[in-house]
Amino acid sequence: MIHNALVLCVILISIGIIGALSRRNIFILYMSIELILNGINLGFVAASKLHGQGDGHVIALLIMAIAAAEAALFLAMIVMLFRSRHSLDTKKFTLLASKERPHV
Amino acid sequence: MSDTLFFILAALAIVGSIGMISMMQPMFSAISFIITLLALAGIYALLGSSFLFAIQIVIYAGAIVSLILFIIMFLNIKPENLPQEPSKNRFILLSSFAILPFSYLLISMLNFLPQQQPTPEAFGDIKSVGLTLFNDYLLPFEAISILLLISLIGAVILAQKERPIEISDKEPK
Numbered sequence: 001m002i003h004n005a006l007v008l009c010v011i012l013i014s015i016g017i018i019g020a021l022s023r024r025n026i027f028i029l030y031m032s033i034e035l036i037l038n039g040i041n042l043g044f045v046a047a048s049k050l051h052g053q054g055d056g057h058v059i060a061l062l063i064m065a066i067a068a069a070e071a072a073l074f075l076a077m078i079v080m081l082f083r084s085r086h087s088l089d090t091k092k093f094t095l096l097a098s099k100e101r102p103h104v
Numbered sequence: 105m106s107d108t109l110f111f112i113l114a115a116l117a118i119v120g121s122i123g124m125i126s127m128m129q130p131m132f133s134a135i136s137f138i139i140t141l142l143a144l145a146g147i148y149a150l151l152g153s154s155f156l157f158a159i160q161i162v163i164y165a166g167a168i169v170s171l172i173l174f175i176i177m178f179l180n181i182k183p184e185n186l187p188q189e190p191s192k193n194r195f196i197l198l199s200s201f202a203i204l205p206f207s208y209l210l211i212s213m214l215n216f217l218p219q220q221q222p223t224p225e226a227f228g229d230i231k232s233v234g235l236t237l238f239n240d241y242l243l244p245f246e247a248i249s250i251l252l253l254i255s256l257i258g259a260v261i262l263a264q265k266e267r268p269i270e271i272s273d274k275e276p277k
Contacts, residue, residue, distance in 0.1 A: 022125070
């Protein structure tokens with residue numbers, strides 16, 4: 001079962017990377033990043049079972065805390081971006097990449 | 105029995121995540137993300153970590169996804185606010201072809217796993233996880249408390265009402 005769990009971990013990380021690469025909706029970008037973190041968590045838990053030690057569980061717990069902190073900041077950033085651009089399209093958030101003066 | 109349960113949960117997790125990256129509406133993709141998270145919680149329970157099973161349900165499916173759903177409803181998203189993605193399926197196909205060699209490499213590396221060690225009696229319950237956390241990982245624990253405080257302050261500052269930014273017409277000298 002541990003081998004299958006690690007295969008599932010790789011599949012989830014790959015689906016997360018595919019979503020982050022191919023979608024332009026910023027919510028789905030964020031949820032893909034969360035999916036990558038979940039796949040990494042599953043890998044840690046499976047490796048902890050494989051080695052018979054509890055360290056992987058602790059690291060998975062710490063990753064969940066980091067994901068919670070990331071959720072707060074990312075969603076606040078989405079609220080701010082939606083207020084200023086009225087869109088969820090990542091192609092419109094190009095203020096740092098543009099050469100023109102910002103028109104706010 | 106547990107293998108059958110594992111395959112059902114793994115299929116649910118994969119279907120939920122594929123649904124998450126292919127839905128147009130963010131609300132639907134958040135709901136199918138919940139399916140993935142709950143299936144992953146069941147897999148944690150099958151792998152013998154009862155503490156992470158509870159934490160996964162409480163923090164991920166309870167707190168983070170409900171925060172996402174709250175923000176989606178709070179923003180009052182109309183269809184014209186969503187990005188137009190006419191070639192979404194082609195992008196998903198192309199990026200999955202780009203990812204395929206790496207995941208094949210990782211999965212073929214899994215054939216060289218070491219032998220499974222026997223697990224101790226109290227494995228993955230709250231007492232052993234807490235003892236490991238406060239004996240060996242005390243410094244990362246404290247660092248994460250500071251990180252949570254900083255992200256709390258940062259979220260409050262980012263989401264507050266926007267003050268009008270004054271941009272003068274004169275060029276800076």
